[in-house]
Amino acid sequence: MRTYLADLHIHSCFSPCGSLRMTPQAIVDTAAEKGIELIAVTDHNTAAITPYVAKLARARGLAFLYGLELQTQEDVHLLAYFDDEATCLTFSDEVYSLLPHSTHDPYGLSDQRLVDDAGRLLRVEERFLVNGLRMSFVETVERVWAAGGFPVPAHVDRDLFSVKSGLGSLPLGLDLPLVEIRESCTPELCRGAAVLKTSDAHDLEHIGRRVTYITFDAPTIDEFRLAAKAVNGRSLQASG
Numbered sequence: 664m665r666t667y668l669a670d671l672h673i674h675s676c677f678s679p680c681g682s683l684r685m686t687p688q689a690i691v692d693t694a695a696e697k698g699i700e701l702i703a704v705t706d707h708n709t710a711a712i713t714p715y716v717a718k719l720a721r722a723r724g725l726a727f728l729y730g731l732e733l734q735t736q737e738d739v740h741l742l743a744y745f746d747d748e749a750t751c752l753t754f755s756d757e758v759y760s761l762l763p764h765s766t767h768d769p770y771g772l773s774d775q776r777l778v779d780d781a782g783r784l785l786r787v788e789e790r791f792l793v794n795g796l797r798m799s800f801v802e803t804v805e806r807v808w809a810a811g812g813f814p815v816p817a818h819v820d821r822d823l824f825s826v827k828s829g830l831g832s833l834p835l836g837l838d839l840p841l842v843e844i845r846e847s848c849t850p851e852l853c854r855g856a857a858v859l860k861t862s863d864a865h866d867l868e869h870i871g872r873r874v875t876y877i878t879f880d881a882p883t884i885d886e887f888r889l890a891a892k893a894v895n896g897r898s899l900q901a902s903g
Contacts, residue, residue, distance in 0.1 A: 664896060666878040667726060669701040670694065670871055672742060672817065672843065672861030674732075675716065678706040679772040679793050682866040686778050687712060689867055691719040697871040701882050703728040705742055707792045708762055710755035714748050715780040726882040731755055732817060733807075734793065735800040739829035740817035742843060743807040746884050754810045761796040800830060804837050813884045815859060816842045819852045826852055841891040844901070845873070857891040860901035873903035 673690060674681035687704075694702050702725055704716045710731040720727040729751035730744040745751035766789050775788035798806065807814040816833065819826040819842045826833050826842075832851035833839065842848065843859045860873040879886040879897045890897040 664878060664880055666876050667701040667882065668699055669875050669877050670699050670862050670864070670873075671701070671703040671705070671728060671730070671744070671859065671875070672732070673702060673704050673864045673870060675704050675706055675712045675778075676773075677709065677712045677775055677777045677788070678865070679768065679770075679775050679791065680707065680865050681773070683773055683776060684867055685865070686782055687715040687719050687780050688782060690716060690870070691723050691725065693867045693870045694720075695723050695725060699725065699871055699874070701726040701728070701877065703730040703744060705730040705732040707732050708734060708758050708794070708796065709788075709792055710745075710751045711777055713751060715778070717748065718780050728882060728884075728887075731758070733758060733803055734795050734824065735798060735803045735829070736795045737800055737829040738795050738824055739800045739826055740824045741800065741803055741807070742815040742817045744813045744815065744884060744887065745811065750811050754807075754812065757810075758796060759790075761798060762790060762792070763794050763797075765791050765794060767791060800826075801834055801837065804839065808838065811884070813841075813887055814839065818843055818845050818863060820844050820846055820848055840888060841899070857893070857899050858901050859899060860903055871903075873901075876900040876902065 676685040777785040879890040
């Protein structure tokens with residue numbers, strides 16, 4: 664069993680909320696320099712850049728979880744993690760089909776630039792990715808589990824794009840052993856779940872500002888879930 668210093672919510676330059684400096688190479692280099700051992704890039708409603716980050720991360724000796732950050736029809740953000748590239752990208756394609764066909768960027772955010780592991784620009788996404796999917800929060804959670812992923816409500820204590828802002832409280836009866844927080848969590852927002860802290864980094868300087876020490880046998884979805892339930896010495900300890 665090993666303890667990883669993990670930052671599992673990082674945005675790339677393909678995210679409209681991410682700095683254009685957040686290329687795969689820059690993300691991996693910055694995480695390694697800060698001592699991060701396990702990362703996940705979770706862009707809004709897409710996992711398109713994850714294969715390029717994964718390639719560089721593993722070459723640098725970092726563990727990697729595939730993922731993306733979903734936005735439900737209630738404008739609640741939900742992190743979804745996957746073990747393997749093919750499963751994550753298939754799910755990402757399904758999510759993309761549920762996005763509104765809108766190019767309007769109401770926030771005036773940066774271009775959505777898909778960049779590969781060598782820094783080459785592959786394309787600029789025209790459809791605005793920070794939009795609510797045609798799925799409710801409950802439906803989205805269930806769909807992530809059904810696809811073989813691990814759903815984690817994002818920054819539940821935030822005043823925007825969260826369970827707190829969109830639903831008021833975490834719905835009862837859902838299988839959610841882990842929630843992400845920024846500062847603290849009320850019983851209505853956590854429902855007894857373990858807590859994860861991440862940077863939610865949109866620029867390189869933010870990587871590692873909040874982290875979680877995760878002790879488990881391997882960085883897999885099954886082990887991640889067992890760590891959330893503190894099974895047989897596995898654990899999560901949020902910091903920052």
